[in-house]
Amino acid sequence: MLRREIRELIEEHPLPKMREMLFGGFYLDEGRQEEIMSTLHTGHHLLILGPPGCGKTVLAEKIGKILEDIEVVKGCPVNCSPREPNCPWCLGRDNGSRLETETLSGLQRVKRIQGSPELVPEDLIGVLDPESAAFEYGIHDIRSFSPGKLLRANRGILILDFIDRMPERVLNVLLYALEGDTLTIGSYEEKIPLDILILATGGDRVLKTLSLDMIDHFDIVKLDYVDDMEKEREIIIDREGWKGEEFDKAVEIVRRTREHSDLQRGVSTRGGIRFAELIPTHKRLKIEKCDEILRKASVVSLPHRVEVAPHANAVRTSGEIIEEIVERVIGGEEKKEELITLSKEDILNLVEEISREDKLRKPLKLGFFDLLLKRMQRFPETKLAKLHKEMVNQMEDLYAEQHLKDSLTQEVLEDVEERRKYQEKLLEDYKKSLEKQALEETLALLERKSILERDKTGWNLSRKGITFLLEKLSPRLWENVNVSGEGKHKTGKKLTTGEGRIVGVRKYRFGDRYRDVSLKDTIREVIRNRRETVSKEDIMVTKKDIRTKIDIILVMDLSGTMSQLEKLWYAKESAIALSMASAKYKDRLGVVSFSNLADVVVEVTDSPYRVTEKILDLDLHENAFTNVGYGLLKARAVFMRQRRGDANQHIILISDGDATAPHPSPEKYAIREAIKTARKGITISCVCINEESANPELMRKISRIGKGRIYMIGEAEGITSALMEERSKM
DSSP: OHHHHHHHHHHHSOHHHHHHHHHTTSOOOHHHHHHHHHHHHHTOEEEEEOSTTSSHHHHHHHHHTTOOOEEEETTOTTOOOTTSOOSHHHHTSOTTSOOOEEEEOTGGGEEEEEOOTTOOHHHHHEEEOHHHHHHTSOTTSGGGEEEOHHHHTTTEEEEEETGGGSOHHHHHHHHHHHHOSEEEOTTOOOEEEOOEEEEEEEOTTHHHHSOHHHHTTEEEEEOOOOOOHHHHHHHHTGGGTOOSHHHHHHHHHHHHHTTOTTEEEOOOHHHHHHHHHHHHHHHHTTOOOHHHHHHHHHHHHSGGGSEEOHHHHTTOOHHHHHHHHHHHHHTTOOOOOOSSOOOHHHHHHHHHHHHHOHHHHHHHHHTOHHHHHHHHHHOTTSHHHHHHHHHHHHHHHHSGGGGTTTTOOHHHHHHTTTOHHHHHHHHHHHHHHHHHHHHHHHHHHHHHTTSEEEOSSSEEEOHHHHHHHHHHHHHHHHTTOOOSOOOEETTEEEOSSOOOOEEEEEEOOTTOOGGGBOHHHHHHHHHHTTOSSOOGGGOEEEEEEEOOOEEEEEEEEOBGGGGGGGHHHHHHHHHHHHHHHHHHTTOEEEEEEESSSEEEEEEEESOHHHHHHHHTTOOOBTTOOOOHHHHHHHHHHHHHHSOOTTOEEEEEEEESSOOOOSSSOHHHHHHHHHHHHHHTTOEEEEEEEOSTTOOHHHHHHHHHHTTOOEEEESSGGGHHHHHHHHHHHO
16 A cells, blocks of 8 residues: 555656655755656665765655655554554454544654664564553553554654664564565564565665675665765755855865775765864854864864775874865865876776886886886786877877977978988887877876876885775785784783773683683583582683784795796785784784895884885895795894884795705704794794795794794785785784
8 A cells, every 4th residue: 555655646746846855955866866766666665875974864764755644543553544454453442432533644654763783673563561461451462562663654664774783683573574564473463464665774885784685675776975066065065055265175175085095985975064064163263264264173073084994094094184185175286187087996006017017117116218118018908008008199189299290291291202211210200209208298197196206216106106006905905804813812812902801711721820710610610510529621711802912024035936926926915915904903014035145125113104115126036046044034133123022023934935045954044043033932934835846844844843834825816815814813
């Protein structure tokens, strides 16, 4: 009946009027409007997804206003129709009593439930009414039951806000209601008819958190923040009639938060409204300067409304990023109109290629302009070469007069007909000049985008470029990898933060503190084992959330065999991954490289930017030996220079080759250095790329001496996963 009512309402009104009834005052593109109207017309339940503050709840409430007033049985908790009362509350009345009626307004036909972990099934279904159960009907009579919002929304719409926050028990009740048109309550035998439409809202992760059985009952519409600046301006400031430079800049600040490379999620439209509302208040406080108003308002309104990207979270705060955006807008930074527009995905792919491909990275770093131009001609499939080609085409169209293209008139060609070679040379010079200038403009574009920065010799990735690289690698590095920081540690569970709370119990082990013994659990264990006296096997100790810092040194093999199958790049990628994971949990990382001897690439630091910057400059040492022992010695020396404090010290050795230096006993030398390192209380784990040149037995001995673990990697791509697994177990 409800679905037929909504269908008739949609059909009897002209389309413009129907749009106004459903979406009046709410900006939504026509495509989304048609999706919603088609779902309502067919009577399907609707799930509205989108980021916080994009208007999901407002839209659901607007849709709910489509309902009209109806006549119901007076006092019926499930809104039965007087013409067809079929619920236990109406059918259980005295036969002689006449059913009175009342009008239920359209707004009263809409019920809303706010999702939260504290929600229980009784909030949807209802509870037993003690007064009715004890004095009137008795506990076994359905009339003693007081229906919840799911039943009270009968013949109407139920809005489930934040469905992704609801516990599983509540979702199971909801699933039962979605699957059929009747609902059975607990031990009661009566079936309660349901005529209901459900509008649910949730975040972007709903599709990953809800079961397929649940999602299968909904049509899904996805919302996002408003793309059109003028439309968002209308939503944020024009509705209140606000005018002034400070309001225009406020909208610009909000929109720039969504484009910033260090922010995973920018300020929502709702956040923009809250930000703009502070401006008139600050004016009343006699703050006259526009710039000062924006600075003060942004501090209290914006930092907590953004989410810092994983790659930047360890080194930047949301407050710093917001301050940077505000200063840029206040300073009037204008965007130069570029010949070529680069999307975010283009930039991320380009940064990864520049970091990964030595054929491009080295000429850039050394400033070999002509060599770089030849490399792009030789490798036209690279992204940098494609960008250069696009720049050539653009410049050829816009600046042809600078490159003699228009000067090759018919008269000139006739004059030089007998001198064809000169003509060919003229055309060739034009082409070279154009390509050279296009390459200069391409690199200048990347400098303006703050992807590259120039030093005395050539170009390197800038700080922002490294940020883009970290952002590009982050999803790949954390995919299917546990970086929670949990692992066994004394009697505790190693977490990012530890407050000493009891999180479980386990059996006693040698070295446990007596103060951690749990008498209650020990006695329970004795009783369970049916012993008369307490034995060592019965003693139980409490596990607490404990967190200690870890200093890690990554010892990387740079000998010539690491060039195969891009093993060096995957080793670099794994080091970057480890630096991000370590910084996230306030740990520190250093890097040592080795071949004939060993070098300290970067001292122990908590900055992933510093590690990435140094790692990207590493080059293979062609035809070099593999001196594993000296790498361990160098790493140990770095630790000895550090103040140890409370941090555990750990070395991770990555190599794909056998120890071949120094002679005459390279393996014995490596083992001796591992023993010396272990005696200093430093643990060692090994990642062995298991190929023909590898010596897994040596790696096993080193990891056993260092009381660490060994990871046998069949392909270089697995290095990152091995390091992430190792970090989670430390």
